[in-house]
Amino acid sequence: MSSNIYSVAAKARQSRPIDPSEPFDVSSVKGKTILITGGGSGFGAAFFRKWAAAGANVIIGDVDDSKGESIVRAVRIATDNNNHHFIHCDVTDWQSQVSFFKAATKLSPHGGIDAVVANAGISDLNPTFNTPKNLDMDEPPKPNMQVIDVNLVGVLYTTHLALFYLPRNPGSQPVDPNKRLGGADQSSRDRHLLLIGSLASLCPIPHQTLYGTAKHGVMGLFRSLRCTAFTSGVRVNLICPYFVETPIINGPGRAVLAGANLAKIEDVVEAASRLMSDTSINGRSLVVGPPLKLVETEEGEWQYSGRDQNGISTEVSLWEVHADDLENTDVFIRRIVHLMNAAHEMNGWLKWTKDLGRALLIMVEDTTRISYWRRRN
Numbered sequence: 293m294s295s296n297i298y299s300v301a302a303k304a305r306q307s308r309p310i311d312p313s314e315p316f317d318v319s320s321v322k323g324k325t326i327l328i329t330g331g332g333s334g335f336g337a338a339f340f341r342k343w344a345a346a347g348a349n350v351i352i353g354d355v356d357d358s359k360g361e362s363i364v365r366a367v368r369i370a371t372d373n374n375n376h377h378f379i380h381c382d383v384t385d386w387q388s389q390v391s392f393f394k395a396a397t398k399l400s401p402h403g404g405i406d407a408v409v410a411n412a413g414i415s416d417l418n419p420t421f422n423t424p425k426n427l428d429m430d431e432p433p434k435p436n437m438q439v440i441d442v443n444l445v446g447v448l449y450t451t452h453l454a455l456f457y458l459p460r461n462p463g464s465q466p467v468d469p470n471k472r473l474g475g476a477d478q479s480s481r482d483r484h485l486l487l488i489g490s491l492a493s494l495c496p497i498p499h500q501t502l503y504g505t506a507k508h509g510v511m512g513l514f515r516s517l518r519c520t521a522f523t524s525g526v527r528v529n530l531i532c533p534y535f536v537e538t539p540i541i542n543g544p545g546r547a548v549l550a551g552a553n554l555a556k557i558e559d560v561v562e563a564a565s566r567l568m569s570d571t572s573i574n575g576r577s578l579v580v581g582p583p584l585k586l587v588e589t590e591e592g593e594w595q596y597s598g599r600d601q602n603g604i605s606t607e608v609s610l611w612e613v614h615a616d617d618l619e620n621t622d623v624f625i626r627r628i629v630h631l632m633n634a635a636h637e638m639n640g641w642l643k644w645t646k647d648l649g650r651a652l653l654i655m656v657e658d659t660t661r662i663s664y665w666r667r668r669n
């Protein structure tokens with residue numbers, strides 16, 4: 293991490309790049325209360341099983357009641373722990389998510405929420421953003437925005453609620469990349485928001501226009517929050533999986549992917565578990581790709597070898613993205629902040645007083661306008 297006083301990375305308390313060969317201890321989730329949206333299937337269900345087995349209390353929200361209830365029944369039996377719960381939750385509905393978080397705090401054995409995974413998602417079944425075939429229509433049909441509602445608005449609602457409920461956690465401590473919190477030492481609790489992006493957060497997937505738009509939005513959310521969420525003591529990390537065989541991949545998707553190497557759900561769980569259990573990791577994003585046998589060249593580049601070459605190739609499935617981009621914002625920040633401070637000093641107190649006066653006037657006008665609008669409606 294940069295020691296430069298203008299470094300955003302240092303100020304944002306972003307942790308150092310992740311070394312996937314370093315061990316981590318998933319048992320540090322023991323006793324934590326973890327909320328997962330879309331926990332009834334695929335990744336959410338796999339996270340649930342893994343973290344519940346390691347001693348966490350997991351509360352899942354999903355629109356699919358039968359899948360949600362059945363996995364909770366199975367995991368309660370497998371872990372001999374009745375602190376796992378299913379709550380019906382439609383992430384597109386603000387009030388439904390509020391009820392999910394409120395009920396979860398009541399059900400949590402310690403009355404708080406330690407970690408939230410914004411996982412619920414759907415794919416673009418009906419890519420209405422492609423040019424309509426029939427251009428003779430008077431006007432095009434209204435596009436179906438469900439993918440944006442679930443994969444972006446839903447994630448924003450989850451994030452908004454997480455940033456409210458996580459800091460209310462009893463005994464929470466501010467994020468500190470030099471310290472590991474929680475685990476056996478329950479006097480200092482960790483707070484973690486894990487966002488689920490996709491390869492579509494990084495590059496376009498043809499015919500998945502809205503999916504790509506939503507997942508780019510999740511990346512934007514992550515990149516913005518990693519600079520600020522630490523102020524409320526919340527760690528924010530992201531995983532961006534490549535295609536993995538789960539129910540989200542529909543028939544045509546499977547046909548397009550035929551013959552391709554897919555990523556493995558075990559690697560997605562591994563990446564998420566590392567971010568969840570190593571409480572020093574903050575502001576990092578991991579791409580989970582298919583396991584590839586690679587050889588490192590003398591220039592430090594990876595080259596695909598396809599097979600083990602006399603034991604010198606390494607199998608890689610985790611890649612870190614946006615690892616150091618906060619370091620690169622230094623130049624911009626240094627220039628802009630310096631220039632703005634210099635301009636500010638030259639303006640002196642007179643301009644400050646005049647601007648503040650104008651701001652107060654606008655605030656009064658806004659309040660009057662809002663109360664007039666409320667009276668009329």
Ligand SMILES: NC(=O)c1ccc[n+]([C@@H]2O[C@H](COP(=O)([O-])OP(=O)(O)OC[C@H]3O[C@@H](n4cnc5c(N)ncnc54)[C@H](O)[C@@H]3O)[C@@H](O)[C@H]2O)c1
Nearest residue numbers: 330333334335354355382383412413490535536538539540
């Ligand atoms: N499988 C992949 O290839 C892949 C790759 C990259 C990212 N992802 C992302 O991973 C996340 C999980 O996907 P998955 O592969 O496990 O799919 P999945 O279909 O197995 O699981 C998604 C879950 O979300 C639930 N859900 C859908 N709409 C919801 C809503 N409105 N409110 C609450 N829950 C809702 C579903 O009922 C389901 O249980 C998604 O965000 C997805 O975009 C998946």
